[in-house]
Amino acid sequence: MIQATSVVFDYSLSGAILAAAVLGHFGLWIWLYNRINASGFKRKTIKRTEKAFVLSCGLIPLGILLIELRFHGATSIIESGSFWAKLSVVTKSYSVIVILFAIAVAPFWILDRPQFAISKNRFELMESEDLSQLQHPESNAALYIQGSGFRRMAKLPGNQIVSMQRNRKRLLIDSLPDDLDGLRIAHLSDVHLTGQLSTSFYRLAIDWLSDQSPDLIVISGDIVDYESALQQIQPVFDGLSAPLGTYFILGNHEKRLPVPTDVCDEFCAMNWTDLGVSNAIARKGNTVIQLMGNELPWFQRHPTRSEAEPAIETHERAWRLGVSHSPDQFAWGIANRCKLLLCGHTHGGQIRFPVIGPVLVPSRYGARYASGVFSKGETLMHVSRGISGVHPYRWGCMPEASILELAARG
Ligand SMILES: [Fe+2]
Numbered sequence: 001m002i003q004a005t006s007v008v009f010d011y012s013l014s015g016a017i018l019a020a021a022v023l024g025h026f027g028l029w030i031w032l033y034n035r036i037n038a039s040g041f042k043r044k045t046i047k048r049t050e051k052a053f054v055l056s057c058g059l060i061p062l063g064i065l066l067i068e069l070r071f072h073g074a075t076s077i078i079e080s081g082s083f084w085a086k087l088s089v090v091t092k093s094y095s096v097i098v099i100l101f102a103i104a105v106a107p108f109w110i111l112d113r114p115q116f117a118i119s120k121n122r123f124e125l126m127e128s129e130d131l132s133q134l135q136h137p138e139s140n141a142a143l144y145i146q147g148s149g150f151r152r153m154a155k156l157p158g159n160q161i162v163s164m165q166r167n168r169k170r171l172l173i174d175s176l177p178d179d180l181d182g183l184r185i186a187h188l189s190d191v192h193l194t195g196q197l198s199t200s201f202y203r204l205a206i207d208w209l210s211d212q213s214p215d216l217i218v219i220s221g222d223i224v225d226y227e228s229a230l231q232q233i234q235p236v237f238d239g240l241s242a243p244l245g246t247y248f249i250l251g252n253h254e255k256r257l258p259v260p261t262d263v264c265d266e267f268c269a270m271n272w273t274d275l276g277v278s279n280a281i282a283r284k285g286n287t288v289i290q291l292m293g294n295e296l297p298w299f300q301r302h303p304t305r306s307e308a309e310p311a312i313e314t315h316e317r318a319w320r321l322g323v324s325h326s327p328d329q330f331a332w333g334i335a336n337r338c339k340l341l342l343c344g345h346t347h348g349g350q351i352r353f354p355v356i357g358p359v360l361v362p363s364r365y366g367a368r369y370a371s372g373v374f375s376k377g378e379t380l381m382h383v384s385r386g387i388s389g390v391h392p393y394r395w396g397c398m399p400e401a402s403i404l405e406l407a408a409r410g
Contacts, residue, residue, distance in 0.1 A: 027102050033050060035364055037050065114370060143201075171405065181408055185217070188220075189219065190220075191219065193223060202232075216247070252298040276293050276295050293322075344386050347394075
């Protein structure tokens with residue numbers, strides 16, 4: 001009896017160690033994958049490193065399995081109560097490394113879940129609906145997809161690539177000037193014109209935003225992926241205007257273009273303002289709004305933009321609105337005393353699991369800023385899930401177009 005209990009205990013202990021090692025293994029490679037995609041390395045370097053990480057994640061467990069089978073055989077390991085003790089030094093060493101890694105990052109990983117990281121007391125969701133369902137409930141794929149890759153993937157159950165959520169959020173801002181109370185900002189991000197989706201898909205968002213009569217419009221990067229898709233800019237954004245101006249920056253995906261500034265030329269020809277090269281000023285009543293763009297770590301087109309130093313130039317008393325492609329620049333927004341920072345890049349993680357939420361998020365902070373509203377001090381950051389992407393899948397993570405209404409806090 002005592003011996004049987006001891007065998008069960010040994011099995012349980014070995015099983016628990018093995019489970020922790022499996023968790024640590026995937027945790028380590030996902031952690032690395034997220035960070036490399038947040039870096040400013042050349043795109044080719046990032047993609048090669050990313051492939052190496054994915055291969056390592058798959059091949060290491062396979063290699064370990066082959067080593068153990070070669071030296072012990074499956075039955076020999078399982079027959080022993082404490083199979084952990086019989087494993088090779090290589091397996092044990094790797095397991096200890098990944099288990100220690102898991103123990104070190106687990107508290108941060110838990111705290112970075114959306115339910116803990118989002119500043120729920122700094123915004124109200126006023127309206128939220130799936131525009132594509134409202135207009136064409138059954139035939140989204142036929143209407144909105146041009147590319148065969150996207151069409152195949154769209155058939156997978158629950159894939160939301162041709163959904164489009166419209167949402168209106170009231171953001172509660174500290175010390176908001178009376179002139180800006182009720183200001184409506186249209187925030188679009190990660191448009192990703194690739195030729196895979198039709199102009200009518202993007203117009204779902206553009207037409208709705210236009211109908212909302214926003215005071216100003218901002219795109220926070222990743223507008224075009226391929227040179228051939230530059231021609232889609234004009235039909236997609238045609239007619240979108242706002243009394244306080246229309247503004248854009250570039251994102252990491254513009255790095256794929258032979259001449260990234262071709263995108264800027266197209267937008268400037270439509271009277272949009274390029275915040276990647278200079279700050280801009282808009283006025284509402286007696287209040288000056290200073291708009292500042294940040295394309296780090298991918299572009300540094302602005303002469304004084306730097307992650308380390310605040311770039312306060314003129315208009316010391318202006319109300320500052322920052323636009324950054326990556327939410328990793330939150331500290332920059334705070335240092336520059338931006339009251340609001342608009343970001344994208346992370347696509348909300350593209351896949352959100354029940355309870356744990358997003359896992360693969362290209363940010364040095366992992367899933368913390370995947371999407372939503374975040375605050376630190378007087379700076380509020382809105383991270384959009386974007387309206388498209390190059391990967392033809394989204395689960396639990398609908399594309400979104402947002403109207404942000406400013407309201408005074410307290
Ligand atoms: Fe993107």
